[in-house]
Amino acid sequence: MQQEHRPLGRPRQDHKEKPTKNVILDVATRLFLEQGYQVVSMDDVAKKCGVTKATVYYYYKTKADLFTDAMVQMMIRIRKRIFDILSADKPLKDRLLEFAKAHLQATVDIDLKGFMKEAKTSLSKDQLQQMKEAEDKMYEVLEQALINAMEKGDIPQGHPKLGAHAFVSLLTVGNYKDSDQKPIFPSIDEMTEQIVDFYWNGLAK
Amino acid sequence: MQQEHRPLGRPRQDHKEKPTKNVILDVATRLFLEQGYQVVSMDDVAKKCGVTKATVYYYYKTKADLFTDAMVQMMIRIRKRIFDILSADKPLKDRLLEFAKAHLQATVDIDLKGFMKEAKTSLSKDQLQQMKEAEDKMYEVLEQALINAMEKGDIPQGHPKLGAHAFVSLLTVGNYKDSDQKPIFPSIDEMTEQIVDFYWNGLAK
Amino acid sequence: MQQEHRPLGRPRQDHKEKPTKNVILDVATRLFLEQGYQVVSMDDVAKKCGVTKATVYYYYKTKADLFTDAMVQMMIRIRKRIFDILSADKPLKDRLLEFAKAHLQATVDIDLKGFMKEAKTSLSKDQLQQMKEAEDKMYEVLEQALINAMEKGDIPQGHPKLGAHAFVSLLTVGNYKDSDQKPIFPSIDEMTEQIVDFYWNGLAK
Amino acid sequence: MQQEHRPLGRPRQDHKEKPTKNVILDVATRLFLEQGYQVVSMDDVAKKCGVTKATVYYYYKTKADLFTDAMVQMMIRIRKRIFDILSADKPLKDRLLEFAKAHLQATVDIDLKGFMKEAKTSLSKDQLQQMKEAEDKMYEVLEQALINAMEKGDIPQGHPKLGAHAFVSLLTVGNYKDSDQKPIFPSIDEMTEQIVDFYWNGLAK
DNA sequence: CATGAATGAGATTTCATTCAT
DNA sequence: AATGAATGAAATCTCATTCAT
Numbered sequence: 001m002q003q004e005h006r007p008l009g010r011p012r013q014d015h016k017e018k019p020t021k022n023v024i025l026d027v028a029t030r031l032f033l034e035q036g037y038q039v040v041s042m043d044d045v046a047k048k049c050g051v052t053k054a055t056v057y058y059y060y061k062t063k064a065d066l067f068t069d070a071m072v073q074m075m076i077r078i079r080k081r082i083f084d085i086l087s088a089d090k091p092l093k094d095r096l097l098e099f100a101k102a103h104l105q106a107t108v109d110i111d112l113k114g115f116m117k118e119a120k121t122s123l124s125k126d127q128l129q130q131m132k133e134a135e136d137k138m139y140e141v142l143e144q145a146l147i148n149a150m151e152k153g154d155i156p157q158g159h160p161k162l163g164a165h166a167f168v169s170l171l172t173v174g175n176y177k178d179s180d181q182k183p184i185f186p187s188i189d190e191m192t193e194q195i196v197d198f199y200w201n202g203l204a205k
Numbered sequence: 206m207q208q209e210h211r212p213l214g215r216p217r218q219d220h221k222e223k224p225t226k227n228v229i230l231d232v233a234t235r236l237f238l239e240q241g242y243q244v245v246s247m248d249d250v251a252k253k254c255g256v257t258k259a260t261v262y263y264y265y266k267t268k269a270d271l272f273t274d275a276m277v278q279m280m281i282r283i284r285k286r287i288f289d290i291l292s293a294d295k296p297l298k299d300r301l302l303e304f305a306k307a308h309l310q311a312t313v314d315i316d317l318k319g320f321m322k323e324a325k326t327s328l329s330k331d332q333l334q335q336m337k338e339a340e341d342k343m344y345e346v347l348e349q350a351l352i353n354a355m356e357k358g359d360i361p362q363g364h365p366k367l368g369a370h371a372f373v374s375l376l377t378v379g380n381y382k383d384s385d386q387k388p389i390f391p392s393i394d395e396m397t398e399q400i401v402d403f404y405w406n407g408l409a410k
Numbered sequence: 411m412q413q414e415h416r417p418l419g420r421p422r423q424d425h426k427e428k429p430t431k432n433v434i435l436d437v438a439t440r441l442f443l444e445q446g447y448q449v450v451s452m453d454d455v456a457k458k459c460g461v462t463k464a465t466v467y468y469y470y471k472t473k474a475d476l477f478t479d480a481m482v483q484m485m486i487r488i489r490k491r492i493f494d495i496l497s498a499d500k501p502l503k504d505r506l507l508e509f510a511k512a513h514l515q516a517t518v519d520i521d522l523k524g525f526m527k528e529a530k531t532s533l534s535k536d537q538l539q540q541m542k543e544a545e546d547k548m549y550e551v552l553e554q555a556l557i558n559a560m561e562k563g564d565i566p567q568g569h570p571k572l573g574a575h576a577f578v579s580l581l582t583v584g585n586y587k588d589s590d591q592k593p594i595f596p597s598i599d600e601m602t603e604q605i606v607d608f609y610w611n612g613l614a615k
Numbered sequence: 616m617q618q619e620h621r622p623l624g625r626p627r628q629d630h631k632e633k634p635t636k637n638v639i640l641d642v643a644t645r646l647f648l649e650q651g652y653q654v655v656s657m658d659d660v661a662k663k664c665g666v667t668k669a670t671v672y673y674y675y676k677t678k679a680d681l682f683t684d685a686m687v688q689m690m691i692r693i694r695k696r697i698f699d700i701l702s703a704d705k706p707l708k709d710r711l712l713e714f715a716k717a718h719l720q721a722t723v724d725i726d727l728k729g730f731m732k733e734a735k736t737s738l739s740k741d742q743l744q745q746m747k748e749a750e751d752k753m754y755e756v757l758e759q760a761l762i763n764a765m766e767k768g769d770i771p772q773g774h775p776k777l778g779a780h781a782f783v784s785l786l787t788v789g790n791y792k793d794s795d796q797k798p799i800f801p802s803i804d805e806m807t808e809q810i811v812d813f814y815w816n817g818l819a820k
Numbered sequence: 821c822a823t824g825a826a827t828g829a830g831a832t833t834t835c836a837t838t839c840a841t
Numbered sequence: 842a843a844t845g846a847a848t849g850a851a852a853t854c855t856c857a858t859t860c861a862t
Contacts, residue, residue, distance in 0.1 A: 020842080036323045038243035041835060053836085054844050063836065113377065114319020118241045132384035159399065161389050165378040166403055172318065172377075173370040179337035184366050194364065198371055202407020225825080246852060259827050262854065430821080446733045448653035451856060463857085464823050473857065523787065524729020528651045542794035569809065571799050575788040576813055582728065582787075583780040589747035594776050604774065608781055635846080656831060669848050672833070 021059045023049050029070040033108040037067055037119045067119060068127040075134035078110075079141055086145040092154050093200060095145070100171055101192045109175040139164045170199050226264045228254050234275040238313040242272055242324045272324060273332040280339035283315075284346055291350040297359050298405060300350070305376055306397045314380040344369045375404050431469045433459050439480040443518045447477055447529045477529060478537040485544035488520075489551055496555040502564050503610060505555070510581055511602045519585040549574045580609050636674045638664050644685040648723040652682055652734045682734060683742040690749035693725075694756055701760040707769050708815055710760070715786055716807045724790040754779045785814050 018026075027048045031040045042063055046053045060066035085099050112135055120128065139161070146160040174191045177183050185191040223231075232253045236245045247268055251258045265271035290304050317340055325333065347369040354360045379396045382388050390396040428436075437458045441450045452473055456463045470476035495509050522545055530538065549571070556570040584601045587593050595601040633641075642663045646655045657678055661668045675681035700714050727750055735743065757779040764770045789806045792798050800806040 035326060036243070036319075038241070039323065039326055042837085043835075052844050054838085054846095055842080057837070058843065061837095109318075111316070111319050111322060113314075113380075114241075114316050114322060117316060117319060118244065118323060121240060121244055129384060136384050159389075162378065162399055162403060165381055165389060166375055166400075169374045169378050170371055173367065173374050175318075176370055179334060179341050184364075184370060194367055195371075198367060198407070200407055202403065202405055247854085248852075257827050258854085259829095259856090260825080263824090263826065266854090268853070445736060446653070446729075448651070449733065449736055452858085453856075462823055464825095464859090465821080467858070468822065471858095519728075521726070521729050521732060523724075523790075524651075524726050524732060527726060527729060528654065528733060531650060531654055539794060546794050569799075572788065572809055572813060575791055575799060576785055576810075579784045579788050580781055583777065583784050585728075586780055589744060589751050594774075594780060604777055605781075608777060657833085658831080667848055668832085669834085669850095670846080673845090673847065676833095678832070 020049070020051065020055065024051070024056055024059055024066070025070055025073060028066050029074050030108075032067060032070055032115075033074075033110060037115060037122065042066075064119070064123045064127055068123060068130055071115065071131055072134045074110075075131075075138055079134075079138045082138065082141045086141060092145065092149045093196065096167065096199070097192060097196050099142075099167075100174075100196050101188065103171050104174040104188050104192055109172070111172075139168070142167060167199055170195050225254070225256065225260065229256070229261055229264055229271070230275055230278060233271050234279050235313075237272060237275055237320075238279075238315060242320060242327065247271075269324070269328045269332055273328060273335055276320065276336055277339045279315075280336075280343050284339075284343045287343065287346045291346060297350065297354045298401065301372065301404070302397060302401050304347075304372075305379075305401050306393065308376050309379040309393050309397055314377070316377075344373070347372060372404055375400050430459070430461065430465065434461070434466055434469055434476070435480055435483060438476050439484050440518075442477060442480055442525070443484075443520060447525060447532065452476075474529070474533050474537055478533060478540055481525065481541055482544045484520075485541075485548055489544075489548045492548065492551045496551060502555070502559045503606065506577065506609070507602060507606050509552075509577075510584075510606050511598065513581050514584040514598050514602055519582070521582075549578070552577060577609055580605050635664070635666065635670065639666070639671055639674055639681070640685055640688060643681050644689050645723075647682060647685055647730075648689075648725060652730060652737065657681075679734070679738050679742055683738060683745055686730065686746055687749045689725075690746075690753055694749075694753045697753065697756050701756060707760065707764045708811065711782065711814070712807060712811050714757075714782075715789070715811050716803065718786050719789040719803050719807055724787070726787075754783070757782060782814055785810050 024045065028040070028045045031044060031048065042053050042056055045066070046056045049056070056066070060069065081102070082099060085102060086095050088095055088098070090098075116128070116131065119131075123131075142164040143160045146155070146158075146163045149155045150157050150160065173184065174188075174195055175183075183191065185194055229250065233245070233250045236249060236253065247258050247261050250271070251261045254261070261271070265274065286307065287304060290307060291300050293300055293303070295303075321333070321336065324336075328336075344366070348365045351360070351363075351365040351368045355362050355365065378389065379393075379400055380388075388396065390399055434455065438450070438455045441454060441458065452463050452466055455476070456466045459466070466476070470479065491512065492509060495512060496505050498505055498508070500508075526538070526541065533541075552574040553570045556565070556568075556573045559565045560567050560570065583594065584598075584605055585593075593601065595604055639660065643655070643660045646659060646663065657668050657671050660681070661671045664671070671681070675684065696717065697714060700717060701710050703710055703713070705713075731743070731746065734746075738746075754776070758775045761770070761773075761775040761778045765772050765775065788799065789803075789810055790798075798806065800809055
């Protein structure tokens with residue numbers, strides 16, 4: 001299924017920018033993120049790609065396959081991104097700030113837990129497992145950064161897994177909008193700073 | 206439609222314990238929580254209630270209506286529960302511990318954000334608004350408790366709305382299970398304590 | 411089913427203007443005329459009457475019964491009306507003019523043929539027969555007026571049944587509106603006159 | 616979707632006579648004419664075509680779409696037919712006779728007004744407009760024939776639109792059957808002649 | 821006389837999926 | 842590699858009708 005490597009030699013005259021399979025995956029990822037698993041139909045994906053349903057089925061045997069691949073690939077990309085951000089040579093808090101800002105600037109809010117529940121009845125055990133593992137690996141990157149910081153004494157010893165999950169869950173606060181569509185803080189910058197500060201200091205002094 | 210009070214005199218021959226409408230609402234609430242809006246069909250609800258689809262439609266004109274009512278009623282119940290817990294005459298941290306424990310003991314994990322996204326395309330504007338408002342009111346109870354604690358000097362001045370949302374979002378960490386189905390902490394008690402501690406103290410000392 | 415006679419003695423304190431059965435029949439007649447047999451539901455009728463469906467069923471055993479009664483009663487009323495108009499002591503053409511005007515002023519256009527086709531699959535043979543007979547009797551009134559006029563020499567001998575149907579069918583021209591919603595003649599008066607003139611004189615000189 | 620022209624070369628192994636879409640349209644047209652819009656279900660159409668409901672929906676997105684297309688195509692065919700008949704090089708009265716006979720020989724009686732009322736609540740504005748326009752164009756062909764005859768002096772000057780509608784409405788008299796199922800005239804030939812005569816001469820001498 | 825509750829049958833519509841070409 | 846045609850199964854919703862009260 002993977003054919004990432006460029007074909008050798010001169011590319012075809014019709015050098016379409018992206019191979020169809022990639023287009024499908026990208027479109028599907030966006031649609032699933034925006035609307036959820038159940039709501040998005042294979043026809044929706046096909047139409048947005050400018051191909052027919054049958055073409056989508058040519059590349060992905062089932063909708064569950066397409067969804068799983070879309071989500072897993074996305075988590076892999078995100079993990080890389082997190083890794084890059086957290087690898088910078090800066091104080092941990094600065095790196096967390098950058099992480100948070102990047103997350104909150106993304107237009108769509110990735111509600112993995114929601115996806116899991118929605119798809120639970122439709123995905124095979126194996127597919128759920130694949131997604132879980134990809135999710136775990138995302139958290140591990142952050143966890144590792146916390147472990148490193150603890151070893152260096154930048155932050156006190158603590159439970160790094162809790163720390164990692166706590167940080168990501170706090171970020172979801174940034175996407176909250178109340179019944180008047182108002183977020184908790186008016187600007188993304190302020191939001192970012194407040195959340196990271198809260199994470200850093202806790203409620204008590 | 207509400208006839209909570211017992212009728213005077215001898216009860217009807219068929220003294221069914223709950224009126225059908227309540228049965229439907231309860232069953233629907235559970236199913237929606239467990240499986241999400243799209244996956245649950247009106248027939249699923251009907252069958253679990255031991256009635257026909259048409260009966261469900263007799264009480265709720267559309268699936269969206271049933272869903273909205275189910276979610277709003279549930280949020281109202283939760284809000285009352287939170288209010289009771291937070292009204293106790295105890296230190297704030299103890300009250301938060303009780304809140305957290307109650308939340309984490311509930312079998313189903315309420316992923317409001319996920320519901321909102323899933324239902325966004327199916328609910329009317331008015332219905333979304335109703336849900337949003339019920340959600341807001343849930344947070345306000347916690348927010349108010351934080352405000353009171355700040356006024357009394359139990360916790361330092363801060364942004365109470367952020368504090369409220371941060372707490373609830375941190376609770377979701379308690380429901381996380383990794384790819385081996387292992388939660389972050391083995392017991393609910395330990396989970397509760399660690400999460401509230403983290404909330405209370407933050408990452409840094 | 412008929413209980414037309416007033417009860418003797420002082421009427422009840424709550425002298426509701428019309429007995430429920432009449433209300434139902436009137437409302438049903440109007441709805442069926444406006445929308446057709448299939449489109450109108452028993453619930454529509456009930457709601458417009460301010461009663462429940464069960465009440466409608468109390469008076470009419472089936473929808474087909476209600477429809478048949480509504481249509482037959484209506485045709486009886488119309489027949490009376492036609493009879494009155496055609497009994498006047500005026501030249502035939504004047505009476506026809508009055509007939510035509512009365513017909514075209516009625517807000518709803520009675521498309522009996524359409525009703526028959528729509529209801530054909532739903533009505534019993536007997537019910538269709540009842541409607542047919544009521545329809546026939548309507549035409550007979552007009553037919554008789556033509557026979558009388560022929561006997562008196564007011565119009566030439568001819569086929570009176572054809573004459574009757576021709577007149578009624580020509581009246582439907584008055585309800586025609588083109589794709590811009592424009593009728594053939596701007597005012598009902600002109601329409602009436604032109605149609606009756608056409609009927610009277612024919613196409614050729 | 617149109618592939619009227621025969622494909623070059625050897626025909627496909629399954630050389631079905633008519634493409635499925637045409638079969639559906641033809642069957643639907645007949646059913647709608649015979650029973651009306653509401654009574655005919657998509658399943659009825661599908662079964663008569665030997666396909667499944669889903670196939671019907673593959674070609675027509677909604678029942679209203681199918682109905683509109685069926686009616687409009689039918690009116691276009693009728694208009695062509697009327698045009699051919701009225702284009703013959705014969706006296707107008709003879710052409711009208713032929714027109715009338717053709718109309719009365721058709722097994723189903725096309726009650727456009729009834730269709731419009733029945734479908735009014737189910738069709739979109741655009742669809743109603745399409746039907747209206749097709750209907751208008753049918754009348755225009757007849758209207759034009761009358762205009763030409765007036766210019767040539769074959770018939771006296773008059774209101775051609777009225778003349779066109781009057782003629783078509785008079786034709787409906789030919790389909791009338793009384794409560795004993797007897798038409799006004801025993802044979803189609805006599806019916807035709809009497810109706811056209813009536814149209815031509817009017818009631819008065 | 822009137823109603824609220826309930827239902828069975830059926831309508832429209834959607835959609836993941838297959839298959840021959 | 843891609844498609845058009847077709848389908849089975851299921852989902853949402855409607856409605857005439859019944860019945861106990």
